[in-house]
Amino acid sequence: MNIFKGFMATALLLSFVACKDKKQTAAPANAAVPVSVVQVSESGNAAYYDEYPATLVPLNQSEIRPQVTGYITGIHFQDGAKVSKGQKLYTIDQQTYQANYQAALAQVAVQETNLIKAQKDAERYHALDAQDAIAKQQVDYADAALAAAKKQLAAAKASANAVRANVNFATIYAPFSGTIGISQARLGTSVVAGQSVLNTISTDNPMAVDFVIDQKEIYRFSKLQQSKNTIDSTFSLAFGDDIYPQYGSIKIIDRAVDAQTGAIKVRLVFPNNNHLLKAGMSATVRVLNAASSRTTLVPYKSVVEQLGEFFVYVLADSSKVTQRKVVLGRQLGPNVLIREGLQAGETIVTEGVQNLREGAVVTTDTTKAKAPAKK
Known part of the structure; x- marks a missing residue:
C-alpha cells in the first residue's frame, strides 16, 4: 500500500511539473506577430502599356470573281506578286x-x-x-x-x-494596286460567273490592325485620335516577345458600341515598307498609358484577395494592423499600382500577412523602407 501511495504521489508531482512547464512555454494568445513592413510614398506618374489582342487586316481587299462563265485561257501574273491597278490578271475563253x-x-x-x-x-x-x-x-x-x-x-x-x-x-483586270494571292484557278479551269473565286487582292502598306476596347475607354482613345497628328511611341505592336520596329496611329474608331458586349472596334495603321506584316496575323497592340495623376506602387505580395476584393494590412497605433480595402491598377513586375485606398506616409505589411487578422498586434524587426519606386 505504501508503495502504491508513493507511486501515485510521484505521478501527481510529474504531472504538476509538466503542466507548469507547459504554461510557462505556451505563447500568450495576444502575442505580437513578426512581420515586415514598408512605408507608402507617393510616386510619380506611372508609365506602362495596356495590351489588347488584335488582328491584322488590309485597308482594302477584294475577291476576284469572273463576270462571265467559261474556261481560263490565260493567267498573267505571279502568285503573291505586286500588281498595279488595271493590270491584266486572267483571260477567259472569248x-x-x-x-x-x-x-x-x-x-x-x-x-x-x-x-x-x-x-x-x-x-x-x-x-x-x-x-x-x-x-x-x-x-x-x-x-x-x-x-x-x-x-x-x-x-x-x-x-x-x-x-x-x-x-x-472575259479579261479580268486588277481593281486596285496591291498584293495578289495564290491563284485558286489554273489554266483550263471552268469558272462560273459570280460564283467562282479566282483570287484575292489586298493592300498591305500601310497595314491596318483591329482590336476592341470597352466603351469606358472611348473618351481616352478619342482624345488620342484628336491629339496625335504624328506617329509616336503611343501605339506599338508585339508578336510574342518581338516588338515591331515601327509605330502606328489611330485610323478610325467604329461608329457605334456593340449593345451586347459594350465594346467598340478601333483600327490602327502601321507602316509596312518591308512587308513584314501579313493580313490575318494575330498580334498584341501595346498602348502607352501615362497616368495623369500621382499614384502609389506597392509590392504585390502585400495584397490579400478575399472573395474577389483586395486588401492590405495597414499599421495603426499601438502596433496594431487594420485591414484596408484597395483598388488595384496594373501589375508591373513584382509590384502593383494602387488606384484607391492608400495614402502617402502610411505603413503596410509586406511579409507575414497570412498570419494576420483585423486588430492583430505586430512586431517589426526589420527597418522600414519606402515603397518601390517606379521605373
Whole structure:
C-alpha cells in the first residue's frame, strides 16, 4: 500500500511539473506577430502599356470573281506578286462571246438598213402629201414605220453593247494596286460567273490592325485620335516577345458600341515598307498609358484577395494592423499600382500577412523602407 501511495504521489508531482512547464512555454494568445513592413510614398506618374489582342487586316481587299462563265485561257501574273491597278490578271475563253458579238453587230447593220428605208419612205410620202397626191393615212403609216425603225435600231445597239461587255468581262483586270494571292484557278479551269473565286487582292502598306476596347475607354482613345497628328511611341505592336520596329496611329474608331458586349472596334495603321506584316496575323497592340495623376506602387505580395476584393494590412497605433480595402491598377513586375485606398506616409505589411487578422498586434524587426519606386 505504501508503495502504491508513493507511486501515485510521484505521478501527481510529474504531472504538476509538466503542466507548469507547459504554461510557462505556451505563447500568450495576444502575442505580437513578426512581420515586415514598408512605408507608402507617393510616386510619380506611372508609365506602362495596356495590351489588347488584335488582328491584322488590309485597308482594302477584294475577291476576284469572273463576270462571265467559261474556261481560263490565260493567267498573267505571279502568285503573291505586286500588281498595279488595271493590270491584266486572267483571260477567259472569248470565242463564244466574240461570235455572239459579231451576230449582234450584224443585227445592228440590218436595223440601220431598215431605218434608211423607212426614212426614205417617210420623206417620199411627205413630198406627195405636200402636193395632195396621197392619202393622209399613208403618211401616218410611213411616220410610224420610221419611228419603229429607230427604236429597233436602238434595241439592236443595246443588245450589241451587252454582248460586247461580256467580251470585255472575259479579261479580268486588277481593281486596285496591291498584293495578289495564290491563284485558286489554273489554266483550263471552268469558272462560273459570280460564283467562282479566282483570287484575292489586298493592300498591305500601310497595314491596318483591329482590336476592341470597352466603351469606358472611348473618351481616352478619342482624345488620342484628336491629339496625335504624328506617329509616336503611343501605339506599338508585339508578336510574342518581338516588338515591331515601327509605330502606328489611330485610323478610325467604329461608329457605334456593340449593345451586347459594350465594346467598340478601333483600327490602327502601321507602316509596312518591308512587308513584314501579313493580313490575318494575330498580334498584341501595346498602348502607352501615362497616368495623369500621382499614384502609389506597392509590392504585390502585400495584397490579400478575399472573395474577389483586395486588401492590405495597414499599421495603426499601438502596433496594431487594420485591414484596408484597395483598388488595384496594373501589375508591373513584382509590384502593383494602387488606384484607391492608400495614402502617402502610411505603413503596410509586406511579409507575414497570412498570419494576420483585423486588430492583430505586430512586431517589426526589420527597418522600414519606402515603397518601390517606379521605373
